[in-house]
Amino acid sequence: MKNKMRGILAIIKKEFARFFLDRRMLLNTLIVPGLLIYVVYTLMGTIVSDIAGTGDSYTAAVRNMSAYIAPAFEQSEVFEITSATESDEYYTGQVRNGEIDIYVVFPDDFDDIVGEVIEGSPSSVTIPNVEIYFNSSEDSSSTAYSAFVATLDVFEGSISNVFDINAGEADYDLSTTSPTSYILSAIVPMVLLVLLFSGCMAVAPESIAGEKERGTFATMLVTPVRRSHIAVGKIVSLSCISLLSGISSFLGLILSLPNLMQGVFDVVDLSVFSAGHYLMILGVMLATVLLLVAIISCISALAKSVKEANSYIGPLNIIVIVVGLLSSFVGSSASPLLYLIPLYNSAMLVTDVMALTVTPLNFVITLVSNIVYACIFVFLLTRMFNSEKIMFNK
Amino acid sequence: MQEILSVQNLKKQFKLSYKQQRLQRTPQKMLTAVDGLSFTAYKGEIFGLLGPNGAGKTTTLRMLATLITPDSGDAIIDGCSVVRQPDEVRSRIGFLTGELKLEDFFTPDYLFNFFSDLYGVPENVRAVRKRELFSRFGIDRFAEVKLANLSTGMKQKVSLVISVVNDPDFIIFDEPTNGLDVLTAKTVTDFLLELKSQGKTIILSTHIFSLVEKICDRVGIIIDGKLAALGTVSEITGEKNLEDVFFDIYAARAGGTL
Numbered sequence: 001m002k003n004k005m006r007g008i009l010a011i012i013k014k015e016f017a018r019f020f021l022d023r024r025m026l027l028n029t030l031i032v033p034g035l036l037i038y039v040v041y042t043l044m045g046t047i048v049s050d051i052a053g054t055g056d057s058y059t060a061a062v063r064n065m066s067a068y069i070a071p072a073f074e075q076s077e078v079f080e081i082t083s084a085t086e087s088d089e090y091y092t093g094q095v096r097n098g099e100i101d102i103y104v105v106f107p108d109d110f111d112d113i114v115g116e117v118i119e120g121s122p123s124s125v126t127i128p129n130v131e132i133y134f135n136s137s138e139d140s141s142s143t144a145y146s147a148f149v150a151t152l153d154v155f156e157g158s159i160s161n162v163f164d165i166n167a168g169e170a171d172y173d174l175s176t177t178s179p180t181s182y183i184l185s186a187i188v189p190m191v192l193l194v195l196l197f198s199g200c201m202a203v204a205p206e207s208i209a210g211e212k213e214r215g216t217f218a219t220m221l222v223t224p225v226r227r228s229h230i231a232v233g234k235i236v237s238l239s240c241i242s243l244l245s246g247i248s249s250f251l252g253l254i255l256s257l258p259n260l261m262q263g264v265f266d267v268v269d270l271s272v273f274s275a276g277h278y279l280m281i282l283g284v285m286l287a288t289v290l291l292l293v294a295i296i297s298c299i300s301a302l303a304k305s306v307k308e309a310n311s312y313i314g315p316l317n318i319i320v321i322v323v324g325l326l327s328s329f330v331g332s333s334a335s336p337l338l339y340l341i342p343l344y345n346s347a348m349l350v351t352d353v354m355a356l357t358v359t360p361l362n363f364v365i366t367l368v369s370n371i372v373y374a375c376i377f378v379f380l381l382t383r384m385f386n387s388e389k390i391m392f393n394k
Numbered sequence: 395m396q397e398i399l400s401v402q403n404l405k406k407q408f409k410l411s412y413k414q415q416r417l418q419r420t421p422q423k424m425l426t427a428v429d430g431l432s433f434t435a436y437k438g439e440i441f442g443l444l445g446p447n448g449a450g451k452t453t454t455l456r457m458l459a460t461l462i463t464p465d466s467g468d469a470i471i472d473g474c475s476v477v478r479q480p481d482e483v484r485s486r487i488g489f490l491t492g493e494l495k496l497e498d499f500f501t502p503d504y505l506f507n508f509f510s511d512l513y514g515v516p517e518n519v520r521a522v523r524k525r526e527l528f529s530r531f532g533i534d535r536f537a538e539v540k541l542a543n544l545s546t547g548m549k550q551k552v553s554l555v556i557s558v559v560n561d562p563d564f565i566i567f568d569e570p571t572n573g574l575d576v577l578t579a580k581t582v583t584d585f586l587l588e589l590k591s592q593g594k595t596i597i598l599s600t601h602i603f604s605l606v607e608k609i610c611d612r613v614g615i616i617i618d619g620k621l622a623a624l625g626t627v628s629e630i631t632g633e634k635n636l637e638d639v640f641f642d643i644y645a646a647r648a649g650g651t652l
């Protein structure tokens with residue numbers, strides 16, 4: 001038994017040595033991705049808030065300010081809000097002259113209708129219309145308009161989220177959960193999927209196609225080590241390394257989000273997630289990385305060189321991006337069967353975790369199905385290592 | 395003379411892709427790389443497979459190393475069939491191709507240990523063997539230096555040593571001096587002669603006449619996957635030199651002219 005495992009262990013040890021003893025490699029896969037994302041997102045956030053904050057804040061006159069929305073503006077200092085007491089014409093005139101940036105009119109019954117929607121029993125089908133007057137020839141007015149609309153969008157998204165999933169649960173605590181999870185569930189899954197993919201891309205083609213290209217694979221195949229052991233050893237070690245890179249990216253991403261959203265919404269609050277949520281994300285990341293590494297390894301085994309492998313894997317990269325985007329648009333799904341779709345299930349599950357709507361069943365389906373798919377690809381990889389047509393193609 | 399390798403009517407065809415058909419300007423779908431090859435090698439000798447590019451040398455040696463399976467025929471190495479007992483064959487042979495580029499990142503010491511692990515060489519045996527091989531070939535001076543920082547000659551020594559980590563009695567070298575400068579090539583030939591002096595059997599392929607004349611005991615000339623001549627170097631050359639004899643044979647096979 002010990003003898004049998006020796007090959008797998010030797011291969012895992014070598015891949016780890018290659019990674020952990022190489023300072024440049026460590027830097028490039030562990031530190032740089034997370035740091036880069038953190039810096040870029042923070043910078044983006046700063047720039048956005050700088051633009052949004054020309055003259056530091058905007059002036060808005062608001063009639064019938066909604067009690068649901070007011071807190072979002074109180075927390076941030078983007079808007080200086082005055083309650084409208086004069087006539088509509090007075091304020092539209094001020095917007096036209098540039099004395100104030102925008103004039104917002106909430107309908108009288110806005111809070112009543114929203115309240116009913118949140119409680120899950122809307123009495124009418126009228127959709128309240130919020131009117132925002134702005135002056136497109138004034139930059140600050142246009143930006144103020146966009147920022148106000150964005151805040152309303154987030155709010156709207158958050159109530160329909162709650163409505164979709166928790167219809168009937170009247171005691172659902174809306175105020176602490178909604179904006180954060182809404183924003184995160186829109187951004188994180190797709191970015192995470194793409195980052196995991198690039199983590200796998202950084203190691204798998206080099207380790208499979210690279211060894212083939214250099215002839216070291218043939219040297220390994222002449223040894224008595226089983227092909228299946230080579231395949232398992234490679235997939236396990238490469239997955240661990242890619243997972244570490246994925247965790248680094250994820251930390252960079254999640255820590256930078258409050259900075260990305262700064263000024264526009266001061267509502268990104270990571271404390272709404274429990275340790276269990278983070279563990280679920282870790283589990284999904286592991287299963288996803290296993291699958292991605294296994295797929296990328298199989299494709300790499302077909303190639304004669306790292307360069308060729310990378311060109312084969314290009315289309316897969318596009319699929320990953322599309323799947324990530326799709327999950328942000330489509331949102332979470334009710335049918336557990338959809339959690340059998342590889343990659344899409346990972347993105348959906350992360351969406352669910354972020355939106356605090358994840359169910360244990362969907363988590364287990366995602367985890368197990370991805371691991372099963374990964375095993376199928378490991379089996380396939382073994383077959384490929386056994387095939388002289390593939391390993392010694394011309 | 396004790397027989398250690400017996401090649402029996404080995405055949406190997408490759409299916410050509412459309413791209414290969416176009417490149418080689420042939421309408422044929424199949425290419426016969428090795429066409430009924432038979433020969434024997436005896437214990438303790440250096441046997442050379444001499445032939446031009448594309449003659450089928452690499453294909454033959456890969457079949458002997460169990461990397462690819464023959465379409466028909468067999469080869470028996472030290473009593474084991476490459477077709478029926480590939481695992482036994484693998485544990486008995488060493489294999490090195492001139493195209494091998496070991497990973498730059500690792501040290502000779504690390505790679506020696508890695509391949510020893512793959513062969514399942516016990517720790518204590520490995521330590522003794524490593525010390526002996528490293529000192530005999532002067533690797534101990536740079537055993538802890540990454541390959542990236544070594545000269546071509548040093549790297550080649552490391553590759554050679556790696557191919558014998560399991561202390562095989564039968565070693566296969568595919569174009570071991572291909573693309574090497576004269577000094578590095580000398581390192582290689584010295585290494586091969588050293589192995590021979592230890593009683594090991596070597597089969598090598600090459601297209602370099604001088605290498606065969608210098609170190610091979612017997613030689614098989616292979617052209618288009620078929621054996622065109624077989625014997626000791628002096629049997630084949632007689633009064634002439636190997637190069638002239640080769641071109642005579644080649645011209646005869648190709649139908650009179652080169």
Ligand SMILES: Nc1ncnc2c1ncn2[C@@H]1O[C@H](COP(=O)(O)OP(=O)(O)O)[C@@H](O)[C@H]1O
Nearest residue numbers: 392393394408427446447448449450451452453
């Ligand atoms: N995997 C392969 N697929 C198709 N053709 C191949 C393959 N390997 C070798 N060949 C062809 O078989 C012939 C013999 O090749 P090879 O054994 O590499 O020759 P040598 O080593 O003597 O130069 C060549 O024509 C080569 O193109």
Ligand SMILES: [Mg+2]
Nearest residue numbers: 451452453569
């Ligand atoms: Mg060759």
